[in-house]
Amino acid sequence: MGGMERTLALETTKKVGEKVILFGWVNSRRDHGKVVFIDLRDRSGLVQVVIRAFDRELHGEDVVRVEGKVAYRKKGNENPDLPTGSVEIVAEEIEVLAKSETPPFDVHSQGLDIEEALRLKYRYLDLRRPRLQRNLRVRSDYVQAAREYLFDQSFVEIETPLLTKSTPEGSRDFIVPSRIYPGKFYALPQAPQQYKQLLMTAGFERYFQVARALRDEDTRADRGFEHTQIDIEMSFVSPEDVMKTVEGMTLYALDKIGAKVAKKPFPVFTYKEVMKRFGSERFDLRSEKEKKDGVLSFAWVVEFPFFEKNKEGSWTFTHNPFSAPTDKAHEKLLLEKKRIGEIIASQYDLVCNGLEVAGGGIRSNKPEVLKSVFEVLGYEEEEIEEKFGHMVEAFRFGTPPHGGCAQGFERLLMAYLGEDYLREVQAFPMTGSGRTAVMDAPSEVSEKQLRELGIEVRKKRKKK
Amino acid sequence: MGGMERTLALETTKKVGEKVILFGWVNSRRDHGKVVFIDLRDRSGLVQVVIRAFDRELHGEDVVRVEGKVAYRKKGNENPDLPTGSVEIVAEEIEVLAKSETPPFDVHSQGLDIEEALRLKYRYLDLRRPRLQRNLRVRSDYVQAAREYLFDQSFVEIETPLLTKSTPEGSRDFIVPSRIYPGKFYALPQAPQQYKQLLMTAGFERYFQVARALRDEDTRADRGFEHTQIDIEMSFVSPEDVMKTVEGMTLYALDKIGAKVAKKPFPVFTYKEVMKRFGSERFDLRSEKEKKDGVLSFAWVVEFPFFEKNKEGSWTFTHNPFSAPTDKAHEKLLLEKKRIGEIIASQYDLVCNGLEVAGGGIRSNKPEVLKSVFEVLGYEEEEIEEKFGHMVEAFRFGTPPHGGCAQGFERLLMAYLGEDYLREVQAFPMTGSGRTAVMDAPSEVSEKQLRELGIEVRKKRKKK
Numbered sequence: 001m002g003g004m005e006r007t008l009a010l011e012t013t014k015k016v017g018e019k020v021i022l023f024g025w026v027n028s029r030r031d032h033g034k035v036v037f038i039d040l041r042d043r044s045g046l047v048q049v050v051i052r053a054f055d056r057e058l059h060g061e062d063v064v065r066v067e068g069k070v071a072y073r074k075k076g077n078e079n080p081d082l083p084t085g086s087v088e089i090v091a092e093e094i095e096v097l098a099k100s101e102t103p104p105f106d107v108h109s110q111g112l113d114i115e116e117a118l119r120l121k122y123r124y125l126d127l128r129r130p131r132l133q134r135n136l137r138v139r140s141d142y143v144q145a146a147r148e149y150l151f152d153q154s155f156v157e158i159e160t161p162l163l164t165k166s167t168p169e170g171s172r173d174f175i176v177p178s179r180i181y182p183g184k185f186y187a188l189p190q191a192p193q194q195y196k197q198l199l200m201t202a203g204f205e206r207y208f209q210v211a212r213a214l215r216d217e218d219t220r221a222d223r224g225f226e227h228t229q230i231d232i233e234m235s236f237v238s239p240e241d242v243m244k245t246v247e248g249m250t251l252y253a254l255d256k257i258g259a260k261v262a263k264k265p266f267p268v269f270t271y272k273e274v275m276k277r278f279g280s281e282r283f284d285l286r287s288e289k290e291k292k293d294g295v296l297s298f299a300w301v302v303e304f305p306f307f308e309k310n311k312e313g314s315w316t317f318t319h320n321p322f323s324a325p326t327d328k329a330h331e332k333l334l335l336e337k338k339r340i341g342e343i344i345a346s347q348y349d350l351v352c353n354g355l356e357v358a359g360g361g362i363r364s365n366k367p368e369v370l371k372s373v374f375e376v377l378g379y380e381e382e383e384i385e386e387k388f389g390h391m392v393e394a395f396r397f398g399t400p401p402h403g404g405c406a407q408g409f410e411r412l413l414m415a416y417l418g419e420d421y422l423r424e425v426q427a428f429p430m431t432g433s434g435r436t437a438v439m440d441a442p443s444e445v446s447e448k449q450l451r452e453l454g455i456e457v458r459k460k461r462k463k464k
Numbered sequence: 465m466g467g468m469e470r471t472l473a474l475e476t477t478k479k480v481g482e483k484v485i486l487f488g489w490v491n492s493r494r495d496h497g498k499v500v501f502i503d504l505r506d507r508s509g510l511v512q513v514v515i516r517a518f519d520r521e522l523h524g525e526d527v528v529r530v531e532g533k534v535a536y537r538k539k540g541n542e543n544p545d546l547p548t549g550s551v552e553i554v555a556e557e558i559e560v561l562a563k564s565e566t567p568p569f570d571v572h573s574q575g576l577d578i579e580e581a582l583r584l585k586y587r588y589l590d591l592r593r594p595r596l597q598r599n600l601r602v603r604s605d606y607v608q609a610a611r612e613y614l615f616d617q618s619f620v621e622i623e624t625p626l627l628t629k630s631t632p633e634g635s636r637d638f639i640v641p642s643r644i645y646p647g648k649f650y651a652l653p654q655a656p657q658q659y660k661q662l663l664m665t666a667g668f669e670r671y672f673q674v675a676r677a678l679r680d681e682d683t684r685a686d687r688g689f690e691h692t693q694i695d696i697e698m699s700f701v702s703p704e705d706v707m708k709t710v711e712g713m714t715l716y717a718l719d720k721i722g723a724k725v726a727k728k729p730f731p732v733f734t735y736k737e738v739m740k741r742f743g744s745e746r747f748d749l750r751s752e753k754e755k756k757d758g759v760l761s762f763a764w765v766v767e768f769p770f771f772e773k774n775k776e777g778s779w780t781f782t783h784n785p786f787s788a789p790t791d792k793a794h795e796k797l798l799l800e801k802k803r804i805g806e807i808i809a810s811q812y813d814l815v816c817n818g819l820e821v822a823g824g825g826i827r828s829n830k831p832e833v834l835k836s837v838f839e840v841l842g843y844e845e846e847e848i849e850e851k852f853g854h855m856v857e858a859f860r861f862g863t864p865p866h867g868g869c870a871q872g873f874e875r876l877l878m879a880y881l882g883e884d885y886l887r888e889v890q891a892f893p894m895t896g897s898g899r900t901a902v903m904d905a906p907s908e909v910s911e912k913q914l915r916e917l918g919i920e921v922r923k924k925r926k927k928k
Contacts, residue, residue, distance in 0.1 A: 016727050023700040025862055042669070043618075043670070056841060061861060065862070068922075085638060097863070098859075098862060099860075100860070101860050103861055121923050124662040124663070125665075125666070125861055127666035131669075133667070134623055140620045141622045143614055158600055158604065159676075162626070162678065163690060165907065172913075173913075175640070175917075176640055176652070176906075178898065178906035181906050182905075182922070183921040184905075184906035184907055186906045194902075195892055200591070201588040202592055203489060203506075203597070204507065204591075204600070205506070205700070214627070227626060235487070236529075246822055256486075283796040365562055366562075390903055396564070397525060397564055397567055397586075398490075398527045398564030400487070404669070426623070427623060429625075430625070431623060433644060434644040434645070436625060436628055436629060436644065436650070438659075438662060439648050439658070439854055441649075442640075442644075442645050442648035442649050443629060443649065449637075453639075455922060456919065457647040457919055458915070459645075
């Protein structure tokens with residue numbers, strides 16, 4: 001903002017005796033009569049400011065510009081808990097850049113006891129807490145470190161569309177009405193599954209994307225309408241190649257954010273072993289001591305059944321209809337539709353502290369195998385053609401053997417940061433009841449807009 | 465895929481005399497009777513393979529695994545146009561991993577003469593052209609370089625929601641029906657404008673995001689339903705601070721992809737000057753020689769009028785309703801609603817080779833200024849409260865002075881890559897008529913799904 005350069009709070013310890021300008025928020029204020037002390041907060045942290053001679057009408061959370069000199073604090077007044085605790089700024093001029101009313105809740109606490117709806121309505125204040133500042137900064141660091149690792153391994157980051165076609169990822173789609181084709185709808189992606197496979201057909205060989213995925217399913221502690229995944233696909237690879245890449249990326253990125261990992265390399269279990277030993281796919285290998293130490297404990301699970309019976313008694317896929325059977329023998333069973341329940345998919349899941357944090361598999365690249373899967377799932381020939389004809393067709397033009405993985409890194413960060421809820425690692429999460437943070441949505445739209453889209457809101461039936 | 469390690473085509477020149485395994489596509493095939501030559505293509509490029517003794521039923525675009533020995537080509541047979549032109553692989557074993565039918569069009573040409581709908585239907589083949597492979601790889605490199613620069617400047621990358629509230633960015637929103645609140649709708653973001661400002665209120669000070677933006681407006685050569693922007697916001701800054709950051713990021717990232725830039729630092733013009741000298745905001749400063757050399761030529765434009773009259777004679781904003789007036793004097797005019805047409809916004813646009821490639825401004829952080837803007841735009845008190853009450857309220861809790869910029873880097877890459885259409889730098893763009901690449905969308909959805917969302921498709925009126 002012109003003139004002398006800004007000094008950050010954390011930099012003041014290196015500028016004792018110098019004149020500095022700081023910008024930030026009034027974190028706290030203590031009036032000692034002749035002098036007022038404030039803790040000034042900026043993105044780097046806190047520093048104490050001493051105010052003597054002038055207007056002192058400051059309130060908590062006011063935004064100020066402080067001009068002054070850095071001095072050592074008097075002996076005995078140092079604060080060993082603060083990185084800048086040995087110094088203070090003797091203010092010569094203070095300008096209030098923006099006043100603050102009293103916030104609706106304390107922004108310095110952990111905030112876990114405040115009602116969710118209130119926290120999210122004022123999310124821009126809620127995010128001032130050190131805990132959430134840290135969570136979002138750690139998240140940013142983790143993802144950038146993962147990117148570094150993948151670029152170093154010759155991956156290309158490619159964006160895939162948000163307005164796309166409904167696919168059977170197993171959850172409900174969000175749909176978007178089309179103005180150009182009134183009465184028709186796009187779907188928002190539940191995952192970039194088909195596009196990333198098509199990028200293998202296109203010859204990119206090593207794709208990744210930090211991809212937004214949307215599912216219209218009721219929210220849970222670790223599941224919202226929107227989540228982000230590090231989405232990976234590779235050509236000419238074995239399951240072990242993909243697992244090694246994901247493991248390497250995860251360890252590299254966790255190291256960058258300072259996380260400790262219990263066992264390296266990650267142990268590998270078959271699904272059968274896991275169910276026998278732990279009775280659940282979401283098992284936690286940590287000892288009590290490891291839990292106390294905040295250590296992350298990973299394990300791979302492999303050799304999942306491809307299909308299982310649903311409540312109605314028909315076959316459904318356990319993970320992904322695009323998976324390949326684990327070997328030629330299982331492929332034969334699938335093509336001949338024999339012993340369906342025994343077919344093993346080339347699928348691998350990564351578990352961390354009892355949370356599923358990644359999953360993937362080697363895909364089928366043969367049109368007849370993909371068709372067989374959909375036949376087992378009970379699709380009619382015509383339906384397969386309509387819904388997956390483009391994939392079956394793509395596989396006829398030289399699609400290499402390929403496989404990939406998607407890492408739900410938000411869950412992984414929950415584990416590392418000791419958070420119980422996905423919303424604690426997202427900037428503007430929705431409420432549990434599906435309302436947006438800060439803004440009042442969903443909301444009504446104009447009749448004109450609905451007419452343009454060729455849709456109308458159903459009239460409510462009167463309750464008897 | 466197990467066994468010996470894979471060698472990429474480009475690495476073969478360093479392995480003369482060694483046994484290697486390659487994976488890739490049959491790029492071309494020349495049958496010379498006793499021997500067949502194929503050019504094998506992988507992500508690194510091409511290498512010649514000589515096949516003598518065995519099954520040679522290979523077709524273009526088949527996916528193969530080749531085992532053989534690297535040898536120097538005979539004198540006179542070298543191909544100086546190919547980086548691997550001095551060597552060839554004498555095949556000992558070839559395995560066809562996936563057959564290819566004959567593609568519906570040539571995948572080795574530029575492809576510009578092929579009908580758009582056909583190219584996009586088979587986009588996974590279209591993307592095999594060297595031109596598109598390069599475009600997407602350059603795009604990936606540009607964005608990662610921009611990220612590197614911003615992280616180096618202490619920025620934090622923060623994701624903002626896709627399911628959000630309709631905002632007046634000047635274009636038509638895509639809307640998403642809510643299942644939990646039947647008859648109500650979310651909007652997809654036209655830009656993360658409000659969220660990024662709220663992140664400044666939250667104290668992040670330096671935010672960026674590679675953000676998807678969606679607008680339901682008819683497509684043009686350089687505009688689709690979806691585009692991606694490098695979205696930046698900073699606290700405690702002057703316009704020059706933001707411009708310097710964007711300029712620094714752009715030059716750093718362009719240098720990484722090997723682009724040449726005409727004038728550094730970028731020249732700055734006022735809007736008045738530009739209109740007088742060039743008669744258009746989209747001016748091109750390049751000389752004929754610079755055009756031939758493929759040089760990028762940038763210029764900043766500043767001091768735009770805040771408002772202009774629309775066709776109906778009412779005031780509308782020229783760029784962004786959240787902008788701040790350029791100084792105290794203009795702020796006074798706005799608060800008093802005097803000489804509206806003379807109010808200058810603190811807005812800066814970046815032009816490159818006649819394309820608008822970035823735009824931003826210093827925002828208003830005072831509730832009364834923001835309210836004045838919406839009053840000038842003709843909003844009623846109640847409407848302001850309903851639509852922007854949350855922003856006005858946020859500004860009451862210590863929102864620092866802030867400003868930012870959004871770079872439409874896809875257009876910038878169009879300029880650098882010599883492309884006339886946005887779709888040439890996107891992986892799976894829509895057709896001009898709003899249909900998705902490869903997949904058949906928009907499409908009809910089930911009655912059950914519509915009922916759950918509380919909407920129905922309007923019945924078509926019969927044409928007389």
